[in-house]
Amino acid sequence: MKKTISKPALHPRNRYQGQYDIGQLCSINPQLQKWVTTTPAGTTSVNFAEPDAVRALNQALLKQYYNLNWQLAEGFLCPPVPGRADYIHHIADLLAADWQGGIPAAVDVLDIGCGANCIYPLIGYAEYGWRFTGSDINPASIASANSIVAANPGLQRAVRLRLQKQPAAVFEGIIRKGEFYHLTLCNPPFHRSAEEARQGSERKIRNLGQSGDSKLNFSGQHNELWCDGGEQGFVGQMIRESVDFAEQVVWFSSLVSKKDNLQPLKLLLQQCGSKEVRVLEMGQGQKQSRILAWTFQPGAIRKKRLSQR
Numbered sequence: 655m656k657k658t659i660s661k662p663a664l665h666p667r668n669r670y671q672g673q674y675d676i677g678q679l680c681s682i683n684p685q686l687q688k689w690v691t692t693t694p695a696g697t698t699s700v701n702f703a704e705p706d707a708v709r710a711l712n713q714a715l716l717k718q719y720y721n722l723n724w725q726l727a728e729g730f731l732c733p734p735v736p737g738r739a740d741y742i743h744h745i746a747d748l749l750a751a752d753w754q755g756g757i758p759a760a761v762d763v764l765d766i767g768c769g770a771n772c773i774y775p776l777i778g779y780a781e782y783g784w785r786f787t788g789s790d791i792n793p794a795s796i797a798s799a800n801s802i803v804a805a806n807p808g809l810q811r812a813v814r815l816r817l818q819k820q821p822a823a824v825f826e827g828i829i830r831k832g833e834f835y836h837l838t839l840c841n842p843p844f845h846r847s848a849e850e851a852r853q854g855s856e857r858k859i860r861n862l863g864q865s866g867d868s869k870l871n872f873s874g875q876h877n878e879l880w881c882d883g884g885e886q887g888f889v890g891q892m893i894r895e896s897v898d899f900a901e902q903v904v905w906f907s908s909l910v911s912k913k914d915n916l917q918p919l920k921l922l923l924q925q926c927g928s929k930e931v932r933v934l935e936m937g938q939g940q941k942q943s944r945i946l947a948w949t950f951q952p953g954a955i956r957k958k959r960l961s962q963r
Contacts, residue, residue, distance in 0.1 A: 663937060665743040667781075669719045670736035676700075683714035708732045720780040723805040727798055730770035733841070737936075738773045741945060742781060744934045745837060745907055748947055752904075752956045758836070759783050761960075764903070766824055766840040766892070767791075768815065770798035774839050775813045776806075784812070787835075789828045791818045824892045825899050833902060836960060840908040842888040886915040889946065890922055897926050900950035904959050907947040916946065923948050 664670060676698050680687045686700070689707035693699050701707045709726055715735050716722040726732055750757045761784040765774045768788030775786035790796050796815050803809045820827045829835070889908045896906045910916055916933065923931050929952055934945040949956065 664736055665740045665936075667743045667746075668736060668739050670715065670739065674715075679711065679714040679718065682717050683710055686710040686714055705732055708734070716776065720776070722776055722780060724771075724776070724802060725805065726771055726802075730795065730798065733771060733773055735773065735777075737941075737943075738841075739777050739781070740936050741839065741841075741909065742774065742777050744936060744945055745839065745905075745947070746782060748905060748907075748932060748934065748945075749837065749960065752953065753960045757782060758960050761785070761836045762834065763787070764825075764829065764835045764838040765789070766828075766838060766908075767842070768795075768799055769841075770795040772799035772802045772813070772815075774841075775799075776802070776809075779809060779812045786813045787828075788813065788815045789818045790815070791821045793817055822891075823895065824888075825895045829899050829902055834959075835902065836904045838903055838906045840889075840892065842885050842892075842908055885910065885912055886918060889915070889919055893919065893922050893926055893948070896948070897950070903949075904951060904956050905947050905949050907945050909943060910946045911943050913942070913944070916944070919946060 676686075676690055680690065686707070689701045689704060689710060691699055691701050700711055705728065709732050712726070712732065712735050713724050716724045746757045749761065759782060761782065763775075763778060763784050763786050765786055765788040768775060768786075768790055770790075770792075772788060775788055778784040778786060788799060790799070796817050799815050803813045803815070816828055818828055825838075889910065892906070892908060896903070910919065920931055920933075928948040928950055930949050932945075932947040934947065936943045936945065951959065
């Protein structure tokens with residue numbers, strides 16, 4: 655019988671539908687084999703509590719579906735690829751609504767906090783041919799992302815990376831005079847402190863049924879996991895700064911993992927004079943998340959900007 659991993663429902667265009675063929679993935683990346691386990695129910699799975707296991711799975715998935723070469727050093731955030739692909743597809747639908755129902759190809763995207771994994775630029779380019787600028791405050795993350803870009807022919811023409819030299823800033827120092835972006839993306843730090851991040855990691859370990867001393871695939875550099883003010887504080891700063899770049903960006907967006915953060919953020923957007931605010935719900939099994947998107951430009955202007963090549 656074919657070994658598989660069942661997965662939750664994803665966006666209709668997400669390539670990671672249905673079940674993973676573990677045998678095929680192990681043939682693509684033999685390093686995955688040692689992390690294959692059998693659940694109490696008798697199904698085949700991967701030990702998601704181990705960072706090395708998730709890295710090996712990501713390598714196989716990115717190679718299988720996008721023919722991408724992907725290597726991530728230890729100690730950096732290793733995200734689930736299907737969930738990151740969902741963000742790209744949902745935000746593509748947002749652009750399509752302004753572009754006669756079709757997804758525009760000549761799109762310039764700014765990824766705030768692209769991280770060492772460079773996942774959003776990889777998937778956005780592979781799926782839609784979009785061009786990306788990725789920013790990060792960690793030089794080591796920029797170096798890792800540059801290595802990933804260099805390992806994939808063609809990406810150098812589509813992805814550029816910039817170090818954010820002002821750790822408290824989001825767009826300031828990254829968006830330059832005369833630049834224009836159709837879209838910004840962000841997966842913000844969730845926690846408010848290192849201690850809160852540690853407690854969150856322990857909860858995830860317990861939910862995965864692992865012992866308390868297990869490593870965690872969600873481990874990462876501190877700037878990937880927490881910041882002063884947590885998710886609400888980070889996105890709030892992003893909203894305030896976005897006012898200064900209202901003419902240089904069509905749609906700003908960010909993941910919002912905690913639903914309770916939506917209302918205060920929407921209130922802040924109203925106070926800042928946003929023209930439209932959209933909440934794009936994403937359901938991935940038991941995990942519920944959403945994209946908060948906003949613009950300062952009316953529909954006619956957005957359509958015109960998306961027509962610019």
